[in-house]
Structures are given as structure tokens and as C-alpha cells.
Amino acid sequence: MEIPHTVTPRKDNGLFNAKVGIWLFLASEVMLFGGLFSAYVFMRIYADYPWPERALPIVPGLINTFVLIGSSVTVVFAWASLKMRQWRRFQIFMAITIACAGIFMVLKAIEYKAKWDHQAVRVDDFTIVEGHVHYATILSNGKVEHFHTKKEAQEAGEKDAETANKVAEEKVTTAAKEKDEEFDGLGKADLWKAGKPFKANVVLFKPETIDFSLVRAHESWVNAMLEQAEKRKSRLVTARDLFIYGDIEDYSGTESEPMSSKARAEQEAQLVKKFAMADEKKDRKFGQNSLFIPAGTLLSYTLLEEARKVFVAGRAHNAATRTTILKENWKKVKEKWPGDKYWEQASEARIDAATQLDEQVDEAGNCSAGSKVVSLVSTLSFKMDPPQPLIIKRSWIKRPVKEQDGKAELRDDTSLNAGEGEDAAPGLLESPLALSVDAIDFRWVAQKAEEAGNDPMEMIEQSWIFSKANKNGSTYRKIWKVHKKRIGQLEQRLIDKYGKDEEGKPRRVATETDRYRVTWQDFVHYARAEHDALMPGDSGFDDLRPKFWNGFAGPNHKDEEIHKLHAFPELEIPHHKVSMQSMFTPKWNTYYAIYFTLTGLHGLHVVGGAIVLSxxxxxxxxxxxxxxxxxxxxxxxxxxxxxxxxxVWIFLFPILYLM
Structure with missing residues (x-):
């Protein structure tokens, strides 16, 4: 049976089936994007933080607008060619349409990459700093050096490793000659290996010991620490003998033969001797389900997994024991006070640790009978021998690390601990977040100042970035001085052009974005002006400002002129001053969450449409x-x-790029 109206239009509405279907589908799409656009409008109106304005590069968006408009024209030409039965022309116009879709997606990919490569940092005084993070490498002497590019850091690390190995080889050769011994060169294990360059937005910690949680230790984090320790010729080993009990009989004996704490200590001493003499040391289990880990055992995630299983078994036994005792206690309570509400006698049902769980103690204070629960070991402690700096990602850290704390706590309950004494591992090393700054946003500082009834400019000038604590503070004070003068000139021009109202207030003023945000164009502008010894108000000052088409997808840190002028000054933000850091991703704020949602969803439609047209x-x-x-x-x-x-793009472009 042939389906009607696949080619010929229907009589009631003049449309063929597919056209009716696509209009219904597009109606649902209008509701989808309409809801998203409405959400954007409401979030922007009621945002409790300064909403990003003109934060996206205009040129890629503008090109994409013309590309899509052009593709809409060529797809019509392709359809018209089919109507005129011109297959070759149809192929040409359809190919152009698909090529336009490809150009659109390439430009979006460039724009996305620029956002993912760009760092944003919120300082604890609400100043927002934007820029490109430096790369760093740890040298053989334990020092950390920062570089602008990954390549520079890689080359420096390799050169340092080569020098360190050469010096070590010379020392060993000299020592061998003095003893009249032959020397064939350093072994592979003795060579210093250059570490991978890393972005300077991490925390460097030199621990004496590391405590790993048996419950939550993250495998990739453990392996990352092991890899770093190996590259720096260090080991993570257990500092002492550990007994992890997972079975009550191993820990406390049986009811007929209870084990006292003294007997358990003797048993553990015998186990230490037994395992020390054993040839095969891989299987450290003893008893029903218990584990012995001798001092000096190398860390591995497999070891943690094995210990975790024993720990879980012990915890399961303890939970079951407590549940049984509580049931018995509640039964006694109900028998003793049958008419009372259960919560009135809750204290009577609690577990009496002295008689029901712990070891029984005689009059002399000696433990004579076994406990009903296993003593649990929930963490394993490993010593770093010798201590070496470890790279800890800020996303791993549970709370900001302070030098006086002497430890760093990770989100998987791992604890890195500094040593005690002058020669011990210091713990937290100097590891500021280092970047080349291309934008500073003080709008949030100004907003907080206005909420507190303070002068925004005074609060801004008290920011950490201008303080003496910032070693490059003088550079930023100079930039801010020029910026204030330029904004003053702008406001004067607005007064000259639009005048003042009846109350004497300017009819037009500079926007908060202009006033409190120093953009990358401003940085380049001021650097050029400083090079030419010009100030705001001087002839030719405004001509030095970059045009809107400069910086295709944002600030170009590889530009020769920018490097020569040092237009993007360096900044090192101490770890404890960083409130939040992120790339320009959905994590950073609501604006970028909506930006990636809308443009990503639109991009999927472009890809889907291109597939159908292909x-x-x-x-x-x-x-x-x-x-x-x-x-x-x-x-x-x-x-x-x-x-x-x-x-959809014609709506997206002005809303996201121009407003």
C-alpha cells in the first residue's frame, strides 16, 4: 500500500506529509530553545554576581553568523536546482552548504579551546584575575622553576636531568678510581628522570609520611603519587609493622579460649618472626581473615585493596555484633518496662562498652578475656624515603593548605604530613598559582563595597593585587593608574556630548564593565602607550588601542609584540589567597554553563543537519x-x-556575544 501525500500536497492544508511533520518538530524545538533563552534572561537579571558582558570574541561569532546565513541561501539554491532538475548544480550548492557547516564547527572548536585553555582565578578579596597559567618543572635539587610555555619547561627539565646525571656519574667514577675499581656507568635505576612539565596551578607538598584511607583512597591519585616518587628516586614504605584484623577469633580468640592483649602481643611477635624468615612474602594473611604488613613494605594500590577487604570484613563483624547486643538490650528493656514508650528508656538499651564489647579486666588491671569486636585499622601510614616534593592538584584538596597546619588533607581522606624537627620534610612548599594576566575584573569588589556602603574605588585600591605582598604590585598599580585616567577621560567626553540632568548628574556614564574591568585590549593599549610615552588625553593615545578584530579568539599570548612589550604581566598568587580557580568552563559561573549548553546544543543541531544534508x-x-x-x-x-x-544562531549571537 502506497503512503499518500509523500509527494503531492494534501488538499486540506496544501502541505505534503513530511512538511507537516517538520513544522510540528520545529514547534517543539522553538519551545526548547525558547525555554533556554528565557532561563538565560532571568538568570542574567537576577544574578547575584557581576554578569560577564562582552566576554566572548566577536570575530568568530560574526563570521559564523555570515557563514550560516550564506548556507541558508545555498540550501535554497540546492532545492531550487532539484526543482529545475539540475543535478550538478544541486551537488555544488549542497556541498557549499555542508562546507559552511564544517567552517562553523571549526570556528566553534577554536573558540571552545580558547576557553578551556584560559584560566580564571578568584582571589579571596573577590578580585577576579584571568590569564594563561605558566608551566613548571621540579629540578633535581628540589627547586621549582616556572616557564611561559610547556616546551620551555620540558627542555629545562631534560637539561637539568642531563646535568644531574653527568655530575653523579663523575662522582661515582672518581670514587671508583680512588678504589681502583671499574665503573661501567650509572644503572637505569640510578638515573635522574626529568619529570613532566605541569601547570603552575598545583600545590607542592614535601611530606614525611602519607596516611591513606582504606575506605576512600582514590586509585588514580595513589598511582600518581607513586609515579612521582619513583621519578624522584624515592619510595613510599610502611613505617612500622601493622596488623589488620578482619576476624574476631584472630583478634580475641574463641569463647572457650579467649585471648588477652598480652597473648595477642606475643602472637604478633611470633608472626613478625615467621614472616621475616619466610621466603615467600607476597601472601601476608594469617588466621581466618587477617593481614600482617611488615615495616618497609612498598606502597601499591593492590596492597591498599587487600587491606581494605580485611578492614571491611572486620567492620561488618563489629556492626553485626553491635546490632545483636542492641537487640538483646531492647528485649530486656521491654520486659522490664512493658508500658513505657521506647524512647523513654533508650539510655538503658545502649551498649555498655565496659561489659559488652571491650576486653574483661581483672582486679590487677590485666586483660583476661577477649573482646567481642575487632580493633579496626582504617588508615595505612607510609613513610616517604627520602622526602621529595609531590604535585597535588588543587581539585584533590579538601580545604586550603596552610603552612602552620603541617599537613594537606585530600578529598579521599588521604593526609600528607610534614615532619617534625629542623631536618624533617617541611610539608607545604612555595607553590603559588603563576600566570600571565590578561584581564582583571574588580566588579565584584565594587559590588561588595557598595553593599557595605563603602567607596568602590577605595576598596579596589586596597586589593591584594595592589599590595606590597604582591611582588609585582607596582606594575599593577601603574596599570590601574592609567586605567583610571582613561575612564576619567571617557566620562568627561560623555558629559561633553550628552550633558547633565537637572540634578547635575551626567546623563550618560561609563558602564561598570568599562570602569572596573581591565580587559586584555586595555593591557595591550597601556603597554603600547607606555612604550610610546603617552598617557590618556595625549594625542595618539586612543589610536593605540587594539581593534575589535585583533585577537581572533581572545588574547594571543604568543604574539611577538605582546612579548616584546610585556603587555601581560606575571602574577604569583599564594595558595591560601585563591578562593576559586577554573578554566572558562561551566564550573566557573552560570554564564558559561548557559553558554556551553546553548552553543553546544545548537552545535549538535548543526552536526545533525549536516549529516542529513550529506x-x-x-x-x-x-x-x-x-x-x-x-x-x-x-x-x-x-x-x-x-x-x-x-x-537560533541569529538570536544566540547578539545575546551571548554582544550584550
Whole structure:
């Protein structure tokens, strides 16, 4: 049976089936994007923080706008070519349409990459700093050096490793000659290996010991620490003998033969001797389900997993024991006070640790009978021998690390501990977040100042970035001085042009973004002006400002002029001053969450539409020969969807890029 109205239009509405379907589909799409646009508007209006304005590069968005408009025209030409039965022209116009989709997606990828490579940092005084994070490498002497690029850091690390190995080889050779011994060169294990360069937005910690949680230790984090220790010729080993009990009989004996704490100590001493004499040391289990880990055992995640299983077994036994005792206690309470509410006698049902769980103690204070619960070991402590700096990502850290704390706590309950004494591992090393700054935003500082009834400018000038604690504070004070003068000139021009109202207030003033945000264009502008010895108000000062088409996808830190002018000054933010740091991703704020949601969803529509149009281009020749009108109808439906994709972008571009 042939489906009607696949080619010929219906009499009631003049549309063929596919066209009715696409209009219904587009109606649902309008509701989807309409809801998202509405959400954006409401979030922007009621945002409790300064909303990013003109935060996206205009040029890629503008090009993409013209690209999509052009593709909407070419898809119509492709449809018209089919109507005129011109297959070759159809192929050309459809290929151009698909090429436009490809150009659009490439430009979006460039724009996305720029956001993912760009760092944003919120200082604890609400100043927001933007820029590119430096790279760093740990040298053989334990010092950390920062570099602008990953390549520079890699080369420095390799050069340092080569020098360190050469010095070590010379020392060993000299010692061998003095003893009249032959020396064939350093072994592979003795060579210093250059570490991978890392972004200077991490915490460096030199621990004496590391405590790993048996419950939550993160495998990738453990392996990362092991890899770093190995590269720096260090080991993570247990500092003392450990007994992890998972079975009550191993810990406390049986009811007929209870084990006292003294007997347990003797048993453990015998086990230490036994395992020390054993040839095979891989299997450290003893008793029913218990584990012995001798001092000097190397850390591995497999070891932690093995210990975790024993710990879980012990905890399960303890939970079951406590549950049984509580049930018995409640039974006694109900028998003793049958008419009372259960919560009134809750204290009577509690577990009496002295008689029901712990070891029984005689009059002399000696433990004579076994406990009903196992003593649990929930963490394993490992010593770093010798102590070496470890790179800890800030996302791993549970709370900001302070030098006086002497430890760093990670989100998986791992604890890195500094040593005690002058020669011990210091713990937290100097590890500031180092970056080349291309924008500073004081709008949040100004907002907080206004909420507190203070002068925004005074609060801004008291910010950490301008203080003496910042070693580059003088550079930023100079930039801010020029910026204030330029904004003063701008406000004067606005007064001259628009005048003042009846109350004597300017009719037009500079926006908060202009006043409190120093953009990358400002940095380049002021650097050029300083090079030419110009100040705001001088002839030619305004001509030095970068045009809107400069910096295709944002600030270009590799530009020769910028490097020569040092337009993007360096900044090192102490770890404890960082309130939040992120790339310009959905994590940073609501604006970027919506930006990636809307543009990502639109990008999926572009890809989907391009796939459908590609099918028409490459796989529809047979249909064209059999029924060209049917193919024309299909292309028309695809074209309607493509027009909708273009229309969505026409709304997206001004909302996200221009406002």
C-alpha cells in the first residue's frame, strides 16, 4: 500500500506529509530553545554576581553568523536546482552548504579551546584575575622553576636531568678510581628522570609520611603519587609493622579460649618472626581473615585493596555484633518496662562498652578475656624515603593548605604530613598559582563595597593585587593608574556630548564593565602607550588601542609584540589567597554553563543537519532518478530545519556575544 501525500500536497492544508511533520518538530524545538533563552534572561537579571558582558570574541561569532546565513541561501539554491532538475548544480550548492557547516564547527572548536585553555582565578578579596597559567618543572635539587610555555619547561627539565646525571656519574667514577675499581656507568635505576612539565596551578607538598584511607583512597591519585616518587628516586614504605584484623577469633580468640592483649602481643611477635624468615612474602594473611604488613613494605594500590577487604570484613563483624547486643538490650528493656514508650528508656538499651564489647579486666588491671569486636585499622601510614616534593592538584584538596597546619588533607581522606624537627620534610612548599594576566575584573569588589556602603574605588585600591605582598604590585598599580585616567577621560567626553540632568548628574556614564574591568585590549593599549610615552588625553593615545578584530579568539599570548612589550604581566598568587580557580568552563559561573549548553546544543543541531544534508548529497542519486520530486520535497524539509538552525544562531549571537 502506497503512503499518500509523500509527494503531492494534501488538499486540506496544501502541505505534503513530511512538511507537516517538520513544522510540528520545529514547534517543539522553538519551545526548547525558547525555554533556554528565557532561563538565560532571568538568570542574567537576577544574578547575584557581576554578569560577564562582552566576554566572548566577536570575530568568530560574526563570521559564523555570515557563514550560516550564506548556507541558508545555498540550501535554497540546492532545492531550487532539484526543482529545475539540475543535478550538478544541486551537488555544488549542497556541498557549499555542508562546507559552511564544517567552517562553523571549526570556528566553534577554536573558540571552545580558547576557553578551556584560559584560566580564571578568584582571589579571596573577590578580585577576579584571568590569564594563561605558566608551566613548571621540579629540578633535581628540589627547586621549582616556572616557564611561559610547556616546551620551555620540558627542555629545562631534560637539561637539568642531563646535568644531574653527568655530575653523579663523575662522582661515582672518581670514587671508583680512588678504589681502583671499574665503573661501567650509572644503572637505569640510578638515573635522574626529568619529570613532566605541569601547570603552575598545583600545590607542592614535601611530606614525611602519607596516611591513606582504606575506605576512600582514590586509585588514580595513589598511582600518581607513586609515579612521582619513583621519578624522584624515592619510595613510599610502611613505617612500622601493622596488623589488620578482619576476624574476631584472630583478634580475641574463641569463647572457650579467649585471648588477652598480652597473648595477642606475643602472637604478633611470633608472626613478625615467621614472616621475616619466610621466603615467600607476597601472601601476608594469617588466621581466618587477617593481614600482617611488615615495616618497609612498598606502597601499591593492590596492597591498599587487600587491606581494605580485611578492614571491611572486620567492620561488618563489629556492626553485626553491635546490632545483636542492641537487640538483646531492647528485649530486656521491654520486659522490664512493658508500658513505657521506647524512647523513654533508650539510655538503658545502649551498649555498655565496659561489659559488652571491650576486653574483661581483672582486679590487677590485666586483660583476661577477649573482646567481642575487632580493633579496626582504617588508615595505612607510609613513610616517604627520602622526602621529595609531590604535585597535588588543587581539585584533590579538601580545604586550603596552610603552612602552620603541617599537613594537606585530600578529598579521599588521604593526609600528607610534614615532619617534625629542623631536618624533617617541611610539608607545604612555595607553590603559588603563576600566570600571565590578561584581564582583571574588580566588579565584584565594587559590588561588595557598595553593599557595605563603602567607596568602590577605595576598596579596589586596597586589593591584594595592589599590595606590597604582591611582588609585582607596582606594575599593577601603574596599570590601574592609567586605567583610571582613561575612564576619567571617557566620562568627561560623555558629559561633553550628552550633558547633565537637572540634578547635575551626567546623563550618560561609563558602564561598570568599562570602569572596573581591565580587559586584555586595555593591557595591550597601556603597554603600547607606555612604550610610546603617552598617557590618556595625549594625542595618539586612543589610536593605540587594539581593534575589535585583533585577537581572533581572545588574547594571543604568543604574539611577538605582546612579548616584546610585556603587555601581560606575571602574577604569583599564594595558595591560601585563591578562593576559586577554573578554566572558562561551566564550573566557573552560570554564564558559561548557559553558554556551553546553548552553543553546544545548537552545535549538535548543526552536526545533525549536516549529516542529513550529506546523505542527500552522496546517497540520493537513485531516488533522483526514480522520483526527483520526492527528493526535492526531502531537501525542502531539510532546508526548513537548516533555516531554523540559522535562526537560533541569529538570536544566540547578539545575546551571548554582544550584550
Amino acid at each position: 546523505y542527500y548529497l552522496f546517497f540520493s542519486k537513485g531516488l533522483y532518478r526514480r522520483n526527483p520530486e520526492w527528493l526535492a520535497n526531502r531537501v525542502e524539509v531539510g532546508g526548513l530545519f537548516w533555516h531554523f538552525v540559522d535562526l
